[in-house]
Amino acid sequence: MPVVSKVRVLVADDDPGSRRIMQLDLTKWGYEVRTASDGLEAVQVLESPEAPNLAILDWMMPGIDGIDIVRKVRQAAHEVPSYLILLTSRINKEDLVQGLEAGADDFLRKPYDRGELRARLNVGARVVELQRRLSERVREAQAALSRVKQLSGLLPICSYCKKIRKDGSYWEQLESYISEHSEAHFSHGICPGCYDKVVRTMFGDSDQKTTI
Secondary structure: OOOOOOOEEEEEOOOHHHHHHHHHHHHHOOOEEEEEOOHHHHHHHHOOOOOOOEEEEEOOOOOOOHHHHHHHHHHOOOOOOOEEEEEEOOOOHHHHHHHHHHOOOEEEEOOOOHHHHHHHHHHHHHHHHHHHHHHHHHHHHHHHHHHOOOOOOOOOEOOOOOOEEOHHHOEEOHHHHHHHHOOOOOOOOOOHHHHHHHHHHHHOOOOOOOOO
16 A cells, blocks of 8 residues: 655664664655664654654664653644654563553564555554644634634514613614624615615605615
8 A cells, every 4th residue: 555655754773774774665665764873863853843754663772762752752742743653572561551551653573574564654654644634624623713703692682773782781783792792794785675664765765766
């Protein structure tokens, strides 16, 4: 299955040979790859404004190990969090539980199988894309809500003049009240009934055709 074009991936491994081999594989599959040779460098990359979408982190690294990198990254607030895969030779259940509780999204066993690596990265790329789309929808919804003021509840309105009663028994024109409590704007015209009732009576315009 093809990956999303130019998904960014961080490969963090203190072994130069392993790091280079994985970089070549990922580049061949269409990923944009960054590398880190230790935990401190990996944290700097993942906390930068242009943090990669995916990260493959060797569990055992100098400076900060992979699981502590996961913890640090999860403590930071990111609109679309990176998908974090721990690369490890550890296979016991306790270690896997520890990694998941720290915030890892997936595991890859060392030495890795290329087919498995590609499949797990494809899963991560799909998850990141879904998170990105969800984040966009949330931003759109928040922007829409910030532009809209909603009228709710019961509005006391005069049956004759149609004014709205505000706090303190103050009565206000309907259009003024709605303009104050919403984003609506009014354009004024004359309906046929009022034209016949008011305008023609006031100005003696009975011989002219009714207009709206």
